[in-house]
Amino acid sequence: MALGHRPDRVGDQIRETLSEMLSRGTVHDPGIGFITITRVKVSADLQVARVYYTTLGDEKARRETARALERATPFFRRQVGAQIRLRRVPEVEFRFDESVGHQDRIEQILRDLHDEEAKLGAAAPHAGDPPTTASDSSATGSSADDRRAGDDGAVPAHTTNDHRD
Numbered sequence: 001m002a003l004g005h006r007p008d009r010v011g012d013q014i015r016e017t018l019s020e021m022l023s024r025g026t027v028h029d030p031g032i033g034f035i036t037i038t039r040v041k042v043s044a045d046l047q048v049a050r051v052y053y054t055t056l057g058d059e060k061a062r063r064e065t066a067r068a069l070e071r072a073t074p075f076f077r078r079q080v081g082a083q084i085r086l087r088r089v090p091e092v093e094f095r096f097d098e099s100v101g102h103q104d105r106i107e108q109i110l111r112d113l114h115d116e117e118a119k120l121g122a123a124a125p126h127a128g129d130p131p132t133t134a135s136d137s138s139a140t141g142s143s144a145d146d147r148r149a150g151d152d153g154a155v156p157a158h159t160t161n162d163h164r165d
Contacts, residue, residue, distance in 0.1 A: 010086070011040035014049050017083050018076060027075065031068025033061055038097045042090060049080075049090040052097035062096060069094040 019037050021027060035055045042049045055065045073092050081089035 007042040007044055007046060010046055010084070010090075011042040011049065013084050014042070014051070014080055014090075014092075015040040017080050018051060021076070021079055026079070027072055029068045029072050031064050032072065033057060033065050035065060035069075038100065046086065047088070047090055048093065050093045050095055052095050052099075054097050054100045066094065066096065 015037050018040075022032070022035065022037070033055055035053045038052045038054055040049055040051050053069070055062055057065075073094065077089055077092045080092065
């Protein structure tokens with residue numbers, strides 16, 4: 001059994017356990033709003049579990065959720081220890097997952113670029129046709145064989161490096 005995969009498996013079990021507790025309303029802290037556990041990273045020695053989450057709402061709601069999760073951390077750790085068989089239950093740390101915000105920002109930039117391309121494409125006479133210039137191989141009559149040809153225009157023959165004597 002490869003030890004490199006064990007932290008991933010334990011992290012998946014912790015994520016499932018915490019998600020189930022949050023969805024069933026086992027936690028009675030009103031400060032914990034609607035949160036989604038995105039991933040759980042467990043250290044190689046299984047001593048620390050970093051739980052990454054996202055939440056709806058503004059910055060104030062996010063801070064309140066972080067405080068509520070901090071208050072409920074010992075409860076979560078006890079529940080994880082009761083449901084998952086481990087020699088030592090890892091310390092649980094909750095961290096807001098910034099990657100979702102970064103993904104949203106990248107998607108917004110891509111949408112803006114796509115919209116800008118569409119506007120520029122509508123202004124051009126033939127949006128799908130690339131402009132042709134004198135340096136294009138189709139305009140000058142050159143081809144791939146001509147570019148490989150030597151000064152005399154002859155295409156070099158394929159040779160093998162078979163030097164058996």
